[in-house]
Amino acid sequence: MQSKKEYTPISRKLNIILAEDDFDDRLLFEEAINELPVSVQISTFSNGDELMQWLARNKNKLPDVLFLDLNMPRKNGFAALGEIKRNPTLQDLPVVIFSTATNEEMIKQVFKDAAHYYIRKPANFWELKDLIYKALKLIADNDKALPGKESFMLTSD
Numbered sequence: 647m648q649s650k651k652e653y654t655p656i657s658r659k660l661n662i663i664l665a666e667d668d669f670d671d672r673l674l675f676e677e678a679i680n681e682l683p684v685s686v687q688i689s690t691f692s693n694g695d696e697l698m699q700w701l702a703r704n705k706n707k708l709p710d711v712l713f714l715d716l717n718m719p720r721k722n723g724f725a726a727l728g729e730i731k732r733n734p735t736l737q738d739l740p741v742v743i744f745s746t747a748t749n750e751e752m753i754k755q756v757f758k759d760a761a762h763y764y765i766r767k768p769a770n771f772w773e774l775k776d777l778i779y780k781a782l783k784l785i786a787d788n789d790k791a792l793p794g795k796e797s798f799m800l801t802s803d
Contacts, residue, residue: 651772653779655683656786661709662688665697665726666744667718671767675713675744678775684782694721698729705735711785713778714761716745716752724755731760742781742800757798764799773802 666672672690679686691697698721716723723743730736740762753764765777780800
């Protein structure tokens with residue numbers, strides 16, 4: 647049985663994008679956020695093409711953070727991340743990789759490509775909630791600087 651963890655409320659409303667092709671993972675992500683003490687506006691996209699089209703149309707009102715899956719159809723997260731970080735109007739958008747990928751080379755690549763944080767999708771809902779909260783808290787506290795390697799992988803306590 648998971649003990650109830652206390653989370654400090656995040657005082658400002660956050661605009662979040664989740665780019666994730668798996669419907670069940672999108673639902674779990676939204677359910678986890680709904681249980682956290684944070685007010686959010688969330689937009690979801692099921693592939694990288696939709697995401698990049700939306701970002702191109704909304705480059706003057708970017709979200710606070712993008713949670714990006716790596717394994718998506720049409721345009722995967724690697725390609726989307728590369729486009730974002732090479733575009734001067736998008737490059738400062740904080741990107742949290744949200745993926746099942748465990749390959750060290752893939753993780754090194756997204757670190758090198760200037761993702762802010764990496765979350766390995768956990769099997770446990772409570773851990774998922776904890777990891778999402780950690781990422782949101784870092785972003786809400788205006789920690790937009792890229793972390794060092796030692797802080798890149800977010801882990802649950």
